[in-house]
Amino acid sequence: MPVLRIAEPTDDRLADYRNLTDVALRRILEPAGGLYIAESAKVISRALAAGHRPRSFLVQEKWLDDVRDLAGDAPIFVVEDAVAEDLTGYAVHRGALAAMHRPALLPMPEVIADARLVLILEDIVDHTNVGAAFRAAAGLGADAVVISPRCADPLYRRSVRVSMGTVFQIPWTRMPAWRDARGILTDAGMHVAALALNEKAVPLDDFVASRPERVALLMGAEGDGLSRRALEAADSVVTIPMAGGVDSLNVAAAAAVALWALRP
Secondary structure, three states, rough: EEEEEEEEEOOOHHHOOOOOOHHHHHHHHHHHOOEEEEEOOHHHHHHHHOOOOOEEEEEHHHHHHHOOOOOOOOOEEOOOHHHHHHOOOOOOOOOOEEEOOOOOOOOOOHHHHHEEEEEEOOOOOOOHHHHHHHHHHHHOOOEEEEEEEOOOOOOOOOHHHOOOOOHHHOEEEEEHHHHHHHHHHHHOOOEEEOOOOOOOOOHHHHHHHOOOOOOOEEEEOOOOEEEEHHHHHHHEEEEEEOOOOOOOOOOOHHHHHHHHHOOO
């Protein structure tokens, strides 16, 4: 566990942590580079408990003791506050950062093979909503999460933070295009229930009353909702009855309501 004090934000050893607030850059850089960033000792601890391996740690002096026992053989880079802010693009105040090796995703059939309740997220691009949906899935009994090819990265720093590290404890993967994903769900015996505003939708309570044994709950992005292909792939369309002139909930809140109702 080498502890290295670095004075310049341009030092190449700090490259993993550069421009963390540039979402467009990090969306490409992190998966391509086989890494993700975990923020705070609690989140890092959960990543390690899930078997993920650190590449390095970045801390200010005041947080050094928090990560000494977590680092193993990975180097700990210690920097001044101003260096951390110049490097990352924001005032780092939640403690340590860790550059983690990104684990390889398992094939969708393997992830859902034994699942009774799966959450599918289609094209949700807001990292906060993705993180909150993962937290709901982990806390309310889902066995796995499947995300579409264009969905935001669950291992992006903000997603991980909002999820409170639950992205590490629930199995997840990216699905192929719908023409292939529908076949995988059928082979797994999954009934696909799309949550959407639709004239053919049945109330959630009615769907739960005759709940199929294995359910894949399908959620779409706020605003655009589910794609035509997603709705065509669904076996049922379900809605949460609302009051007060409100037509829908935030996607993460809606996922939480539906997952609680559908819990095995």
